[in-house]
Amino acid sequence: MESAATRLAAVEENIARICKPARRKPEDVTLIAVSKTHPPEKITPLLEIGHRVFGENRVQEAQGKWPELRERFPDTELHLIGQLQSNKAEEAVELFDVIHSLDRASLLKALAKAMDKAGKRVPCFVQVNIGDEDQKGGCPIGELPDFLAKVRDADIPIAGLMCLPPADIEPAPFFALLYKLARDNGVEGLSMGMSGDYETAIQLGATHVRVGTALFGPRG
Numbered sequence: 109m110e111s112a113a114t115r116l117a118a119v120e121e122n123i124a125r126i127c128k129p130a131r132r133k134p135e136d137v138t139l140i141a142v143s144k145t146h147p148p149e150k151i152t153p154l155l156e157i158g159h160r161v162f163g164e165n166r167v168q169e170a171q172g173k174w175p176e177l178r179e180r181f182p183d184t185e186l187h188l189i190g191q192l193q194s195n196k197a198e199e200a201v202e203l204f205d206v207i208h209s210l211d212r213a214s215l216l217k218a219l220a221k222a223m224d225k226a227g228k229r230v231p232c233f234v235q236v237n238i239g240d241e242d243q244k245g246g247c248p249i250g251e252l253p254d255f256l257a258k259v260r261d262a263d264i265p266i267a268g269l270m271c272l273p274p275a276d277i278e279p280a281p282f283f284a285l286l287y288k289l290a291r292d293n294g295v296e297g298l299s300m301g302m303s304g305d306y307e308t309a310i311q312l313g314a315t316h317v318r319v320g321t322a323l324f325g326p327r328g
């Protein structure tokens with residue numbers, strides 16, 4: 109089996125290779141190592157070789173794993189990439205440095221309240237339902253300008269836009285659409301691309317890629 113270090117080096121090399129013809133700097137693409145479902149002993153090797161940006165999709169699972177890991181590696185940056193229930197907003201604000209799934213008014217209200225209470229502002233990506241899928245979270249495209257205005261009014265720092273394109277079809281048009289939406293709405297960051305499509309996402313402007321399987325192997 110390949111080591112975590114080998115896999116990390118391979119992904120970083122791919123990122124650098126893709127950035128070059130796209131005239132982008134590799135350091136402008138943040139690699140979020142998605143460690144969901146993986147135990148601390150699989151995460152530690154990446155921390156030990158210096159990787160510091162990780163993503164989890166469940167508040168409860170992250171609460172179980174990260175406080176201890178962070179004691180050893182206090183400069184770790186933790187991203188919440190999964191859907192968030194409003195009743196978990198306080199815990200999410202406490203634990204995470206960035207939230208990628210702000211997608212509706214009720215959650216916005218809960219997060220603003222939680223941030224006021226904690227006395228900290230956690231930057232959030234606004235998730236867009238880019239493929240207009242019923243089963244997926246995300247703000248509908250048509251409501252995005254209004255929703256972004258609400259986020260700004262609530263004094264929540266906007267890290268960018270995030271999307272999860274529909275499964276099993278070419279993702280490039282969806283990435284290109286997210287790029288356009290960000291540009292039209294004056295938003296900088298773009299959280300898009302996973303193990304299977306992060307190279308395409310970077311070509312189309314991703315600033316944050318969320319990569320799990322390519323770093324940790326398959327989830328059990």
Ligand SMILES: *Cc1c(COP(=O)(O)O)cnc(C)c1O
Nearest residue numbers: 142165189302303318319320321
């Ligand atoms: C699990 C997950 C990823 C990582 O997926 P891989 O295919 O394992 O790289 C990225 N983004 C979100 C929102 C996820 O839930």
